[in-house]
Amino acid sequence: MKRNSALVIVVLFLMAVVLTGCASGDNQATTRTITDMAGNKVEIPVSPQKIATMTGPSYEMVFMLGGKDRIGLVRSDHATGYPLALLTNPDLANYPTIKGVGPQTPVNVEQFLNAGVDLVLYYNNAAELEKFKMAGIPAVVINAITTVPATTEEYLEQSSANLKLLSEILGGEAVERYEKWHAYLRKNVELIAERTKDIKEEDRPVVYWGNTWGTNILSSYSRGTRNIEMELCGATLVAPEEGGQFPEINKEQLLEWDPDIIFVDNHGNAPELVIEDMYANKNWESLSAVKNKQLYRVPSGVFFMDKGSSNALLLLWLAKVIHPDLFADIDMIKELQYYYSTFYDYDLSEEEAQRILEGWVDEENLVR
Amino acid sequence: MKKTDTNKILEPTVSTKRWLLFIAITFSIFFVSLFLGRMTISPETVLKILGKNLLMLPIEPDWEQSIEIAVMRIRLPRAIIASFVGAGLSMSGAAFQGMFHNPLVSPFILGVSAGASVGAALGLVMEQPLVVVQIISFCFGILAVVLTYFTARIYKTTPILMLVLAGTVVSAFFQAMLSLIKFLADTEDKLPAITFWLMGSMGSVNIEDLLFAVLPMGISMLVLFLVRWRLNVFSMGEQEARSLGLNTEVLKILIIVCTTLITATSVAFCGVIGWVGLVIPHLCRMLVGPDHKNLIPATFLMGAAYLLVIDNLCRLLSAAEVPIGILTAVIGAPIFAYLLRKTKGGWN
Numbered sequence: 001m002k003r004n005s006a007l008v009i010v011v012l013f014l015m016a017v018v019l020t021g022c023a024s025g026d027n028q029a030t031t032r033t034i035t036d037m038a039g040n041k042v043e044i045p046v047s048p049q050k051i052a053t054m055t056g057p058s059y060e061m062v063f064m065l066g067g068k069d070r071i072g073l074v075r076s077d078h079a080t081g082y083p084l085a086l087l088t089n090p091d092l093a094n095y096p097t098i099k100g101v102g103p104q105t106p107v108n109v110e111q112f113l114n115a116g117v118d119l120v121l122y123y124n125n126a127a128e129l130e131k132f133k134m135a136g137i138p139a140v141v142i143n144a145i146t147t148v149p150a151t152t153e154e155y156l157e158q159s160s161a162n163l164k165l166l167s168e169i170l171g172g173e174a175v176e177r178y179e180k181w182h183a184y185l186r187k188n189v190e191l192i193a194e195r196t197k198d199i200k201e202e203d204r205p206v207v208y209w210g211n212t213w214g215t216n217i218l219s220s221y222s223r224g225t226r227n228i229e230m231e232l233c234g235a236t237l238v239a240p241e242e243g244g245q246f247p248e249i250n251k252e253q254l255l256e257w258d259p260d261i262i263f264v265d266n267h268g269n270a271p272e273l274v275i276e277d278m279y280a281n282k283n284w285e286s287l288s289a290v291k292n293k294q295l296y297r298v299p300s301g302v303f304f305m306d307k308g309s310s311n312a313l314l315l316l317w318l319a320k321v322i323h324p325d326l327f328a329d330i331d332m333i334k335e336l337q338y339y340y341s342t343f344y345d346y347d348l349s350e351e352e353a354q355r356i357l358e359g360w361v362d363e364e365n366l367v368r
Numbered sequence: 369m370k371k372t373d374t375n376k377i378l379e380p381t382v383s384t385k386r387w388l389l390f391i392a393i394t395f396s397i398f399f400v401s402l403f404l405g406r407m408t409i410s411p412e413t414v415l416k417i418l419g420k421n422l423l424m425l426p427i428e429p430d431w432e433q434s435i436e437i438a439v440m441r442i443r444l445p446r447a448i449i450a451s452f453v454g455a456g457l458s459m460s461g462a463a464f465q466g467m468f469h470n471p472l473v474s475p476f477i478l479g480v481s482a483g484a485s486v487g488a489a490l491g492l493v494m495e496q497p498l499v500v501v502q503i504i505s506f507c508f509g510i511l512a513v514v515l516t517y518f519t520a521r522i523y524k525t526t527p528i529l530m531l532v533l534a535g536t537v538v539s540a541f542f543q544a545m546l547s548l549i550k551f552l553a554d555t556e557d558k559l560p561a562i563t564f565w566l567m568g569s570m571g572s573v574n575i576e577d578l579l580f581a582v583l584p585m586g587i588s589m590l591v592l593f594l595v596r597w598r599l600n601v602f603s604m605g606e607q608e609a610r611s612l613g614l615n616t617e618v619l620k621i622l623i624i625v626c627t628t629l630i631t632a633t634s635v636a637f638c639g640v641i642g643w644v645g646l647v648i649p650h651l652c653r654m655l656v657g658p659d660h661k662n663l664i665p666a667t668f669l670m671g672a673a674y675l676l677v678i679d680n681l682c683r684l685l686s687a688a689e690v691p692i693g694i695l696t697a698v699i700g701a702p703i704f705a706y707l708l709r710k711t712k713g714g715w716n
Binding site: 056100102103104105212213214215216218219239240241242243246247248249250251252253255256258267268269270282283285286287367 | 405406407408432433434437438441442443492495497551552554555556557558559560561564569571574682683686687688689
């Protein structure tokens with residue numbers, strides 16, 4: 001028996017080497033090989049039933065793809081930090097949870113073995129991936145985007161790559177759900193592009209995206225991550241070019257850029273405090289965004305809206321905030337209700353939709 | 369050539385002309401710093417803004433409000449804090465090197481930076497506002513030095529060797545606590561906050577809190593300046609000094625209190641900035657000789673000038689803030705290596 005499975009692995013390995021790109025999963029086998037977001041070839045069960053959703057929005061994505069009964073381990077902050085995650089899926093309260101998982105934290109593999117996990121969705125962290133490998137748990141890297149999309153087509157491809165991979169892993173119904181979602185994303189992108197394509201350079205508001213860690217408006221994203229989205233929504237992004245993924249800019253630079261609109265990210269832990277401080281702090285009183293009260297916290301539903309599948313919704317929200325007149329016909333409440341009923345199978349009340357826009361999280365429980 | 373060098377080091381007094389030159393260098397660097405930044409502001413406008421706000425000249429503002437904010441609320445406080453921290457750390461370094469009778473002692477030898485780092489990390493993990501983080505950090509810095517002092521105290525005295533060892537022990541303990549906090553901290557938002565803080569920045573000081581940073585440092589520096597003559601007694605060795613009837617313990621406590629106030633304040637406001645307290649005293653020994661009477665004021669001036677230059681680089685190099693701790697080491701280490709080669713390790 002052992003010999004046989006070893007043989008299968010060898011055969012699969014040879015196939016992967018010889019027929020790079022052409023090799024597709026063997027239907028007869030209990031495992032198949034996929035290529036994850038980091039380009040690693042991983043052998044996974046044909047139909048994983050106990051998935052550990054460890055990266056940022058991976059729970060939300062698996063849930064959206066209809067995999068709620070195939071989750072074997074969730075992060076405690078994902079289970080309790082987002083009230084809507086629990087409302088849309090009451091079973092979430094009963095899943096086994098794990099605390100303290102992050103991109104750089106060492107994992108305790110025994111906890112995963114104990115939960116009987118058959119697939120882990122994990123960060124691109126070689127040392128930790130090696131541990132899963134040694135324990136015989138397939139680990140798939142999610143959210144490892146490294147290139148900057150230059151065109152809308154590239155953007156569409158890149159922003160749905162995680163979900164596409166997950167739908168292939170889950171198979172069956174998930175693939176249909178993905179196609180439906182992808183069509184929705186494409187529709188939104190095309191609608192926005194059509195309305196913003198003729199906006200002249202001088203009519204594009206300058207947008208700054210801050211608060212990626214701590215309670216700190218000066219912590220930002222490097223340009224690549226948000227540039228094309230802002231261009232699509234008819235704005236110009238200001239962001240530092242250097243300093244890694246989450247650089248800190250200096251105060252004078254923000255004055256120099258003088259953004260018209262500032263988006264305050266949830267990635268830092270208390271966006272509402274940051275906004276309050278910006279409005280009260282004398283250093284910032286000359287900023288156009290502060291003068292015109294144009295500071296916006298990124299909404300939050302089943303997960304932060306700028307991550308996972310809900311990024312499709314975020315684009316509409318961004319476009320409406322940046323050009324309210326151009327998108328006057330878009331009713332975000334109705335749009336949210338449509339999205340929740342279509343993709344999360346949940347009837348969202350108007351009041352709940354309003355809370356999403358205000359950023360609905362349970363901060364106490366967001367701690368990993 | 370060799371001859372003149374040795375003569376210069378042993379030169380007992382430094383001419384007034386030389387002092388004036390040092391003062392001129394430091395103040396002109398300070399002044400020039402106000403004209404540099406990511407915002408393009410014409411020198412004329414900067415002068416007008418300074419004239420209006422500092423000299424109360426009746427100048428009608430013909431500039432935008434953001435420009436005045438950049439000069440008065442961002443550049444000026446930053447230049448002030450950078451010069452105080454640079455001066456303070458260099459003076460503390462010189463005082464400690466004199467007191468410990470060892471040229472390799474940094475102002476953080478008694479554990480102040482490790483303690484203050486733990487305090488700041490705790491504050492950041494508990495999501496406290498910046499002011500609270502700074503207060504906790506300051507208190508932990510003081511706590512670490514108090515622990516060191518009482519660990520080293522035997523029979524009402526604190527032998528130098530005991531102080532160094534106790535400082536190492538306390539530092540190691542607080543370093544481990546820091547690692548523990550970093551290990552437990554949320555890797556996506558709190559860990560980067562701690563990491564950035566530890567690498568140091570002059571940018572987080574608001575003009576409103578400036579006094580809290582400048583006052584303890586200023587007073588401590590003044591005290592160090594006043595007792596600078598007495599620092600020379602340590603050069604004959606502590607036991608010899610005691611046998612001559614000098615009470616070194618009181619002087620030692622005074623120096624420890626002053627340097628601790630300076631370093632704890634600087635770490636609390638600007639993070640851990642290494643190398644300044646090591647490089648500048650050595651550079652100054654080359655310029656004015658090892659006599660603390662001259663060394664202390666020289667480190668004050670040169671330290672301020674050095675950190676101002678480094679901080680200007682941090683502000684100017686890119687839109688992203690370059691942590692100052694990186695640049696002080698990158699620039700400080702080669703300078704230190706050069707000085708070591710040049711003086712062949714002999715300072716006295």
